[in-house]
Amino acid sequence: MDVCLGLLGCGTVGSGVIELTRRRREKIFELTGLRPKITKVLVRNLQKPRQVALADERLTADPEDILGDADIRVVIETIGGIEPARTLILRALAAGKHVVTANKDLIAAHGPEILEAAERHGVDVWYEAAVGGAIPLIRPLKECLTANEITDIKGIINGTTNYILSKMTATGAGFAEALAEAQALGYAEADPSSDVDGLDAARKLAILASIAFHAKVRLEDIRVTGIRHITAADVAYADELGMVIKLLAVGADRDGLLSLRVGPALVPKDHPLAHVNGSYNALLMRGDAAGDLMFFGRGAGSMPTASAVVGDVIEVLRNLKLGVTGQAALLCRPDKRVLPDGFDPVRYYMRLSVDDRPGVLARIAAAFGDAEVSMESVLQKRAYEGRAEIVILTHEVPYGQVERVAAALRSLAAVHEVHCVMPVEPAADGGVT
């Protein structure tokens, strides 16, 4: 039996979904007893050339052709962004259609609204493709790992910044140069802000942390730092210290108190996340029963994203056949609180430029002493034109104290700039060396 699907959007992801749905039509029939058929595709411009040859699929510029078509049981949204995606999805749900979406912006900002609408109308919303591309993350967290309390999630979930930082590490390029190359290759957008300023990773972290920690995590709960200020010098110092710089998304749940951050961090070279390069994504999770887990794979791209979208469509079809909604309830514990500075103590990396004259290091050391932050190592480097560059690695210290010492340093006359303050990831546990 055929099931009609409507597709919203026909860009990179939408084209992959059309292609993969065709390729797997008979397999999906074997698995579910239903044969998916994308009958209508909403586009803005009917004349624009398409990346995929359209056969059964009829293009339309009128959402009503899909939302008002009673034969269409499932709507797949690949437009991205908040509007018109939000309104279209809410209308599809109200019309009793199941929804599969790859839209991280929307789920991060309006997830609760969308999920409540789905529940009210007795249909499902699936969004595996919103985080981690092809990597199954959301369903394992929501289904396979439910016997755990998840205490930590930590990962590389933005391909653009990972490409840029991998490039800087491999070639010694600066940020601007690596960004320009990423843009030329299509890995970064013309306006790269949402990626390089950490917002995209923060949206994905909000989605993952909400599921993992049974909380309603909002974007503003997350402390976000981007990578624009990372220089070739930071990458080189990290290398000297046996580390690489990665943009990490980190969430922790300590007995109901959450801390959430996105930002560049130093990762020891023997840590599993140090080896996740280019457009790959990876997520480490720690469960109280399972221990440490890592999932790794392609975080973006037409077919990897389609793999997740069509996987969700298959789940919808299974449930249609069984006559149930399959959405596993998301637990939400209202008593979970976000501590803005509640990060576990770790070591921090700092790079300063200072006057190159006697006594400066003593004043810096005094500022650390006053803030009760002890230094593990100090590198003094590259004196030029009366300036020296100082790279400090602290001992383990709570986040608030590092902020205090950075403020104190900024107030010293001999300190010209505190360029960069980054946490240092602890070494991975014994199993991974």
Next chain:
Amino acid sequence: MDVCLGLLGCGTVGSGVIELTRRRREKIFELTGLRPKITKVLVRNLQKPRQVALADERLTADPEDILGDADIRVVIETIGGIEPARTLILRALAAGKHVVTANKDLIAAHGPEILEAAERHGVDVWYEAAVGGAIPLIRPLKECLTANEITDIKGIINGTTNYILSKMTATGAGFAEALAEAQALGYAEADPSSDVDGLDAARKLAILASIAFHAKVRLEDIRVTGIRHITAADVAYADELGMVIKLLAVGADRDGLLSLRVGPALVPKDHPLAHVNGSYNALLMRGDAAGDLMFFGRGAGSMPTASAVVGDVIEVLRNLKLGVTGQAALLCRPDKRVLPDGFDPVRYYMRLSVDDRPGVLARIAAAFGDAEVSMESVLQKRAYEGRAEIVILTHEVPYGQVERVAAALRSLAAVHEVHCVMPVEPAADGGVT
């Protein structure tokens, strides 16, 4: 509402299941609307001291107390081995009870019989814990990744051999010494054959390959080599070549022709599997849409295994509440064939001991030439008492040809022994370096 569960076996895994079910009782109620309660536990010896304090759970030595108890809706099997587990599970299914099992031996040998019995009686069998301990592997393959044709699975799925090989690599110990230490620490059994001869990994590969490739893979379809013959010398040569030795389980599907092997292999140090040490497991998968994925985590242990078992129990409870059976149908394509020697061409490592006199290397090279196998590198080493050790790395070559050259070498008078022939893993793709 309470749901009664019966537990078969109360060893390491069973104790973990009791502990974790208790710890998560209220969370499971929030998730499913049902409160799990293990009411009866089958043990052989009622008097034996237990690793867990028993409260609600009543011990019994009579299986009928569980199988004949109409209140018990779900049976959890943690006895292991074929009998009596097989008979007890078949009787539980016939009595209309859902079954969750961690039993890889049973599923590998009798999976089809058990799954058919479950289908006939309208109940489910779940067995996530049978492979990879805490790592969700079976459900992601059966559910999340179904939009893919999986072409490759490759991993480290036996903790005992991984512990032994990690130890040999870290300390230079020989096999016997590392095994003795694994036994002393409880990582290896008194009779370690099933682990060190590769059978345990082969059983798990049979389970994974059956799911991934939609085939009925039997143990005898897999070419199995253990690690008893790996010496400290092999580990040291591998290190010189920039590699580590790992016991890999490898399956490939090339347009319906399957090749399946378990055995030690040389893995480049920058390959993600090279960093999976100790009791950790990892599985790489390649899907035609998703590309490369890796899942990593604890492969054994009381709580990690319980994490998978109780995760399955939660799924059963969700389905009980919905009034459906949730077992996603396993596709099985009867036209898939196993090619015993159908492995993709790779490089091979060989270690020989030979007479230490002029002309020997020429004869060896001639044997390679006759078999049309070209050598990438030759190390001649450690001459003593008229013997030399030769380590050869071949270029990429199909498996059959390597076997032919090894047979030809064994027939040479100057060759005393061909100690070890191991495939060399290709470098990982660009994303992971």
